[in-house]
Amino acid sequence: MEDITTQFEECLRRHLRSAKPNAINYDMELAQLGLDSMTAVAVLLDMEKTFKIRFPDEMLVEGTFRTAARLKQAVQKLREQQAS
């Protein structure tokens, strides 16, 4: 699968004010970068649109997007499932 890092980070930066000027720390909680319940919805919608995926209900939980690393992992998994 192609590397999604650039698109993924662009997507995060569109919604997270604190992520804009800095390198994204993949292990930091996204809440510390300004993610709240409303921006979480916007980020997930944008990820779905950007990568043409759909988060299933069981993935619509906080754990999916607690950190950038976990969210990227979820996006990659859904892309792989879709490709197979």
Add this chain to the structure above:
Amino acid sequence: MTRPLPDRSLGPEWTILELLARGIADDSEHQTVRDLLLTDTLNWGELLEQALRHKMLPMLAHHIMSENVRFEVPTSIYQHLESVLEWNRWQIEVFRREAVRVAKKLTSRGIHFVVTKGIAFESTLYGALGTRYMNDIDFMIAPRDREVVLTAMQELGFRPFFEWAKDARREEISSRLNRDHLPKLARDVDQPGVRLINVDIANSLTWTKSPFDVSVEEALEHRVEQPVPGMPGVSLPCFRPRYQFLFTALHLFREAWLQKFVDFGNDVGLMKFGDVIRLIDCYGAELSDGELLRVMETHRVSDPVAWVLRRLDDTFHTHTLELLALENHGDEGLLASQLQSSGYVRASGQSMRERLQSKARGSLREVAPAHSGT
């Protein structure tokens, strides 16, 4: 005790709405509203627009109908207000019947629940006059009952509201993530003028990830039965006044404090402040007997409640902070540190009164110009 009248710097239209929101207390206030309605320079377009924005059109309509000023009001506006009031009364009647239908179902399942907000306030705080506007029927349940209630609602024909929403996927994701409510529910009805009934079922007195909370289970232990107007012998459970007050004040805090509610056009309105004033006017004895204070201290919600009341007092010239002994609470800096939220509405010196009156809610960081007066 006579309350100070609002200053008129924001125009006669705004003064009328402020007086109606807090409730007309005496003949002097009655006369003031009447005089303002008959002011030559009254801008009816502005009055109607602001009443609509603050969900007060039925209340304004009722006041005008009962003032016997038919021939002083432009005919087309008077007729429109008459129909607004009639329609609101009809919708309330439909909502009451539906609330009773849902209540019977939940009771049959052994669920502890209450009705909240409009459906609870309309018949008590607003005198069952059909003047309190409501978008939906609000219930509160305990988190443990979410699945049982969702199933029961589906059996009654309700489906997730996002099926009707403009952006269905956004609504769906939002409802899955925000566990303080069930997904918004709706059902089509075959009633003239009311095509859809929305039901909002909360399971928290605050919101997801809020640092403040009041146990729903505790609040549900303090239910009282409230008669349903027009349905003899039928009642609906609601919180006893101190928990009604807490829920209403904390709900107002949430909408006032969090930027996301402004962004989504769900910012605070005059009517919500009016609910708090009327709760205190109606149940002042119970709310000031010390027990409410104890509950607030136990759950550490004195600061957000006081923050709301300070703005309410500043806006409406009330003395609620003093009445509830919260003068030393509500520090904004302390709240900001407790919430640590990037979504905090920083209004750049704008007072709550200016914020309420401003039509540029999306740009709250800019101070909106005050009404120039007429």
